Amino acid sequence: MAMPTQQRIIKTTLPGPRSLELQTKRDDALPTGLGQTLPVFVEEAGGAIVVDVDGNHIIDMASGIAVTSVGASNPRVVERIKAQAEKFTHTCFLVTQYDVFTEVAAALNRITPGDHAKKTALFSTGAEAVENAIKIARVATGRPAVIVLSHAYHGRSLLTMSMTSKNIPYKEGFGPFAPEVYRAPSPYPYRWAGGAAAAADEAIASLRELVLTQAGAHNVAAIVMEPIQGEGGFIVPPEGYLARVQQFATEHGIIFVADEIQTGLGRTGEMFACDHEGVVPDMITTAKALGGGMPLAAVTGRAELMDAVPAGGLGGTYAGNPVACAAALGAIEAIEQDGLVQKARDIEAFVKPRLEALMGEGSLVGDVRGRGAMLAMEFVRPGTTTPAPEVAKAVAAHCHAEGVLVLVCGTFGNVIRLLPPLVIEQELLEDAMSVIEAAVEAQR
Ligand code: PLZ
Secondary structure (H helix, E strand, O other), X not given: OOOOOOOOEOOOOXXXXXXXXXHHHHHHHOOOOOOOOOOOOEEEEEEOEEEEXXXXXXXXXXXXXXXXXOOXXXXXXXXXXXXXXXXXXXXXXXXXXXXXXHHHHHHHHHHOOOOOOEEEEEEOXXXXXXXXXXXXXXXXXOOOEEEEEOOOOOOOXXXXXXXXXXXXXXXXXXXXXXXXXEEEOOOOHHHOOXXXXXXXHHHHHHHHHHHHHHHOHHHEEEEEEOOOEOOOOOEOOOOOHHHHHHHHHHHOOOEEEEEOOOOOOOOOOOOOHHXXXXXXXXEEEEOHHHHEOEOOEEEEEEHHHHOOOOOOOOOOOOOOOHHHHHHHHXXXXXXXXXXXXXXHHHXXXXXXXXXXXXXXXXXXXXXXXXXXXXXXXXXXXXXXXXEOHHHHHHHHHHHHHOOEEOEEEOOOOOEEEEOOOOOOOHHHHHHHHHHHHHHHHOOO
16 A cells, blocks of 8 residues: 555544544444544554545654654555564464564664663563563562652553552542552652752652652662653653662662653654663663554563563563564664664754744743653643643644644643654644644634
8 A cells, every 4th residue: 555645635624524423333332431632533544644534634743652653554564564464473472482572672682771681571562561570670679669750651550550640540440559659759840849950859869768768778679760751741850860860779779660661762862762861771661662553562671680580470472472573673673774763853953943932921831841753842821830731732622623633641731742753754744833833823
């Protein structure tokens, strides 16, 4: 199938008549707990364009939540999926093995931060990767406790939901939660009470106090952090904070786990967000962009930690599915050989100044932040830091009506985040930015 024209083409109101029909069928068959961002149904997608069943060409500034970094239906991914599916689709790696699993593990061992001996285990979803990182850390240290941050997002399973910070919609009614999860304040520069300059020092002090006085360092298996918080609002920690956490963890025999599920694989303009500051985590979780659209996740860590669990302790029926592994080799190849890490930097260089230009006196945009192709603006009541979620919602609705798919995030629901595929063409990006700017201007 040919790549859809990389151009925004709006033929109907969104959602169009055919999508509305399918929506009725969907609502009859599906539970309300499954949310939706833009209620169109997709016919095909390629590059940075999503074509709906009414023939509308929508600009994708979401990448299926940071998954299709190499573009939807990247040929390097699709060809490998086809070839692998024709050979076999499943054996269960725990039953009979296949080399493509090892190849993905070896690639992750090579590209993740640090040149120490590493090993990688593959899973299917991000939540599963985080759960398994904790399982391994607990066995390796013989300790139960896990430290996470406010504004964190780590998944929807019991343990990872317990590690996630925001109550509605992720936790409300789903308790009781998993025990031994302790939460330290995230050094959120824009909202830190003592001011951005004090955020790193004060957040480190709080973390130390939590670990040393509440949990007891000898009880702590792991400190888990997103190097840039994703669902929580694209919060970039102050420079030096992550390195200090890593150093504190090491001093106390605690495993430092970087959850790079959203930030990893080139998204932020380095292969991993930790690379911006030369931080080398003991363990790193990846998913999303790794599979190029297929469900694949991984835990990569120091070889001696990864080998702590005896045979049979890790796995899953679908963990490291061969078709998903083949897709991952295509995705990694695209990121490395098509210059996509540099593309993420180019996207930042073009988009960030345009977002920053929307700030200023009397503006609804209180903060602009992020790295590479992971950029966001936070909406507030002008002249204050009071969150304005209704503005973020209105901006998103405006963009959606014009055929630009953006996502809202943030603990206060007041952040618009941009996660375009790294392969997005410049003209398309310019068009998307014009729509986003007009959407913000329209809220004044
Ligand atoms: N860790 C840092 O961003 C997934 C969640 C979408 P799964 N973020 C998107 C939603 O509302 O369910 C995520 C993440 C970080 C872990 C996860 C979890 O990854 O593949 O969704 O399980």
